Amino acid sequence: MEQVIELIDKKQFKELRNYLSTLHPFDISEIMEELNSKHSLLVFRLLSKDMAIEVFSHMEPAYQAKFSELIAEEELREIVNELNFDDKIDYLEEIPAVLVKKILKNTPESERKLINQFFNYPEYSAGSIMTIEFIDFKKQMTVKDSIARIRKIGYDKETIYTCYVTDRFRKLEGIISLKDLILADEYAKIEDVMQSDFISVTTTTDQETVATTFRDYDLLALPVVDSENRLVGIITVDDVIDVMEEEVTEDFHLMAGMQANEESYLDTSVKDLVKKRFPWLAILMISAAFTRAIMEGYDSLLSSVILLSANIPMLMGTSGNAGSQASTLMVRSIAVGDVVFKDIFKVLWKELRVSISIGIGLAILNFISLIFFSHYPLDISLIVSVTLIATITVAKLIGSSLPILAKKIGLDPAIMANPMISTILDALVLITYFSICSMALGI
Template identity: 50%
Template sequence: MEERIEELEVKIKELLDDKKYHQIRELLIDLNEADIAEIIETIEIKEDVVRVFRLLPKDSAADVFSYIPVEYEQMIIESLTMREIGQIMNDLYSDDAVDMLEEMPANVVKKVLAATDKETRRDINNLLKYPEDSAGSIMTVEFVDLRAYMSVMDAIERIRKTGVDKETINICYVTDVQKHLLGIVTLREIILADAKESIKDLMNENIITVHTLDDQEEVAKQFQKYDFAAMPVVDNENRLVGIITVDDVMDILEEEATEDIEMMAAITPTDQPYMKTSVFETYRKRIPWLLLLMISASITGKIIQGFEAALSTCVILTAFIPMLMDTGGNCGSQASVSVIRALSLDEVEFKELPQIIWKEMQVSILVGATLSLANFGKILLIDRTSILVAFVVCMTLFVTVVVAKLVGCTLPILASKIGFDPAVMASPFITTIVDALSLIVYFNVAGIFLGL
């Protein structure tokens, strides 16, 4: 499929050069909307982007629009008439419209809202009021609602009349006149039931819901737990105000995973694709953390300076400093990443910190003993130092591994408890702390056993 898309990209660019627009339209008609959006992204000339978009059938233009990057959306919006903008916005699902407007400049947003009809504008404005990254900000208001007193035949008729504009009709929501959520019923249950049977008898009253102000990451966890395709969103009075569908959750999971990866690598999170981010923007996201880590790493330099006299007495000790620091950092990173993942999946809580520490303590003893024994043999056979020096290095290595594991498992949980993102306490910070601790342990052990 990817090869076919690449061939179409080349073909469409050739047809654009030859101004054979009818052939372009014929090529696009049978393509999936996501594939059309991918092709549009490869077109570099603004006029050609707008021209190709205008060639799309009206019933698929809004779907294609929801897939293209925001800069292309803005490019198209600025080139369309008010009538054309209104057509697109009225056909877009409300959550997709809100996602687009949140990224647009104020003047473009004003133009778009002016082109939409009153009902669409009201829905968009209501969704824009919810906090960013909340359930309310990602929900859609296009859902099928039924009444408990309806018969199956009445419900099917309502689905036929209203379902064409809804994001999903697979799950229908039963509400009263005040929009209070009473139950849910699937399309499968409706179709298989007797035509005269009541919706009240079919609906499931044991409903899992999320609140409009719930964090989007918590919403994603609920989807993972219950394997839902859609989930109702309610307000403080249990009134149904929208639904969240699984396609939105997929975007949330990607966004949250990307954010955690960037935080763990000491990069300020960004929502822009790598190739779309400018050099200066990339620099701006990275440099604050690098400066902070560079300054904090100078602590290890001060520690080494404090033991300069001891090192001059036994120079061979200097050769093992990188190994001790790297091993400690690696051990700390392993523990922190495991705990951060467990926290993100709600597998552990703060109250379980003692059990986590005990588990990591046992692991660190086994790991530390294995590494120390292997290193002891390597120092004697390859480095050919004295047994006492080998003992000092391996004793330090053992203690460093234990300390690193404890620091690595503790800091993310403490960070989560006080409200910070646990991912902040990943590799860079753990490594810096463990480096300093390993040097302190190293020189003190050397002082005790080597009399430095």
């Protein structure tokens, strides 16, 4: 980074060009995003054409859109034409419609149709992340012919390590890895060495399922077929890694009560950050009216025994923490496929035992601390400790079951994790606490 700026300042463009040629395209894209527009354009101009395309495809989507405004339409069109198909689609989805139109002006009708088809795949579906640059064979070919075909058309394919065997209606008949091709006899027929039991997904398969499939079966690529089993694209492992990160980020954001944000933090405007965070905070704040109403309902109790209200933050905090332990564990277990709906009773039974053990442990600790350190009267110490056991149990049972139920009805389990739950729990904690107080103290 410093070196690039130094070379620009000294106008040593030849040295800069040489230095850039030793870097990975990802690193160049990172450097460009840090530079001002003028310098960034300068760096870009010093790259070879192939490298420029690589660098462009490594840029963050938001920066791609920004950078597009710096270069001439003609040049932009040339770069976009050379992008891998999936990168091209991602880019076209990011920029304004008017620019899309300009870029696609001279694109042949057939490709424009294909691009439109990709635009229409549902967001987060296999169709929306696949690419069309794969290698296909016919099953009558020999291994030798196949390798010759790879040599001929392999250069700009997304992967050559998994190849696909299709019939004349483009139906997928088998897959074969380059490893198997290399290790097989040159004159063997493809149909004898290909795998006919293969895993595929359809264009509408959810991207999270795609990611799980890659992980479970240790795949490098996965074929995508349409409803008639015709091969329409492939997904490669590098794109799946990006999907995994997106999904995880989405879960994190949902669990912290934010709308998911795909842009990087530093690139997101204050306005957008506010928009993503405000709605949940407002909803949660207004829901807290319940806790207020409950406390006001018990005002005679609270004003007669002031020690009671002093324990409310601890009770709410501990139950909230206990609940979010359970819900977080469940969200994650569902995401990695460890827990499915039919396990719900096993989970509840396990959580019941866990929460009673933890509840009793904490109650004892709390009782000792109230009696010996805070010198509370016996009755209030007992009430607080018993409440603790009850609310921890409720918190764990609700926290663990809601994500499973959410998944069952097609919601994202992460929504059922943090803040909304803790607001509900807060109300439950107060009701439980005050009920026990009223009963025990007779107020």
